[in-house]
Amino acid sequence: MRFVLVLLTLLGVCGSISVAQAGSVVERVKARSIVRCGSVKRPGLADPVGQGRWTGLNVDVCRAIAAAVLGSPDRIEYHEYETAKDFDAVRKQQDDVYFLTGSEINEQKLAGKLVPGPTVFVESHAVMVASTSTVHHIDNLAGDSICFMIGSSVERSLQAYFDALHRNWFRRAFSEDGEMIDTYNVQNCHAIAAEITTLAMIRLDSGVNRLSSRILPESLTSFPLMATTGTNDAQWSAIVAWTIHTLISADSPEIRWYASGAGAMPITAPELGLDKEWQRRVLASVGNYGDIFERHLGKGSRLRLARGLNANQLRGGLLLSPFLE
Template sequence: MNAKLLVAGAALTLGMTSVAHAGPTLDAIKSRGSLQCGVNTGLPGFSNPDSQGNWTGLDVDYCQAYAAALFGDANKVSYTPLSAQQRFTALQSGEVDVLARNTTHSLQRDTALGLNFAPPNYYDGQGFMVPTALGVTKGSELDGATVCVQPGTTTELNLADYFRARGMNFQPVVIEAFDEVNAAYFSGRCDVLTTDISGLAGVRATLAPNPDDHIILPDVVSKEPLAPAVRHGDDQWYDIIKWVHHAMVEAEEKGVTSENVDEMLKSTDPTIQRLLGVSGDMGAQLGLDNKWAYNVIKQVGNYGEVFANNVGMETPLKLERGQNALWTNGGLQYAAPIR
């Protein structure tokens, strides 16, 4: 073997055995003693506060999963409610450590805004909701409609693209606050409410006086990979956010749940052993305790549990797994190998 190959091999071995160096974000979080998570101001099923200020939802569970991985305690997290227009500035400025707020991963946000996106925790698409009494059955019948939409979103851009591509006209009713745009629709200020289909399902199920008075049209007018985001420049923090998601998906695929995770510590499956910190040094590679994924699963659950508890068929939203099923069931959720 020549000298160049020897040097290359040594470098590769060193890279495989080194552990993560603490980055500025992780240092700041540990010094503070809690995670600061940016969430929606109130989106049923994803991030929504109750009358006592307790937050619940799929994105909230992700915030708790990060805290469990970092501290071994899912409760060491505070929430910063952010509007669509506030969210990126809050992340860029350091007001929040991570944005877990039904945000679409797009090229411009990935580059010009200086963000890194984790794998999508919910694959979605934009749709339209209309009053049943309007008699509309598909998007192509919306020519001339007034449409309620939030500014500073991919929703607003997709709306314009959809109508322009079809030679149709519409009148936008642009309102920033989530509760105000919904109120405008229900009061009749606009014919149509448009946002991600999961959001429409939440609004219809929890805010409509009578859900049967409103219909979500079958049209899916965009791809909306909703994903947590962090700032550019801290690879270690980005790695942690990514791998918490992979661990939750891997746990579901391997049948590891919040209820059986302690029993699964006895598993002879090498993948489960690495996932739960029984063997290997996966946590150290991330700068975390080797029980990081065990703590996530024990305290928050695997991906399937989080989906079912917040937006699944037994919740008011009644959303099917669809694209968010595991890849083994025809969906898009796929975990990179934990090894």
């Protein structure tokens, strides 16, 4: 009986320690001096560049969080979620910040594991055609062939779009990216549909015929890529959210009545363990959201995408964070 009591006591202590550790993400991050982030690989958002190094908008947001908490934007690790097994890092809360879409959360049954945080990018399903094409809008493709990946959410978006128009289109479904891109580049289909970041990357590879392409202005659908955190630590979720809000609000235009930069939404939060200079340090490390977008996705990057829906709402986009109204 004494042995059983001792065993139960030990199990209780271990369980308490486990719960405490699970709920102390900030302490865990500071102890290892690394912020761990991860996502599906996407051009301009999360691109591997070799030897465990990554670049992209998501990566810079991760760096901003490291600057806020650890004082240095370089104290990060970035991981790719490609297979169901990779997503175990989310289920087991092995990383600290997860950049995910609604479909990824649903498909991997992660809703009960995550706090959905701020939107870091509005992704779109779009359509691309040859620059010489007479097609200038998606509805002009009625009756034409469109390449897409079979079983993807892009396929659903295409079908829904043309169903709404009561128009037919010719389906060219592929199971391999390379085959689909080659088919499009030799113009054996009139157009190609994918996420807009993927299309921007495909546009860089002109193929054997040196094909020049342009992305049509409409979106089939648009959806948020969110910075999510585990459900076990509200303090950590708040730090991540306020860091992202700082990046977005600092991108707002400065006018007579509204400040920009760190003054757009000053966050004094010693309760979260953040010092007085944390916002200025974040912006000095990675710039504001507009700077990050331009660096990895904008007109000055190789992808050459317009801000579009990812502009600040004060500039006609969808991104909006708290500011001193």
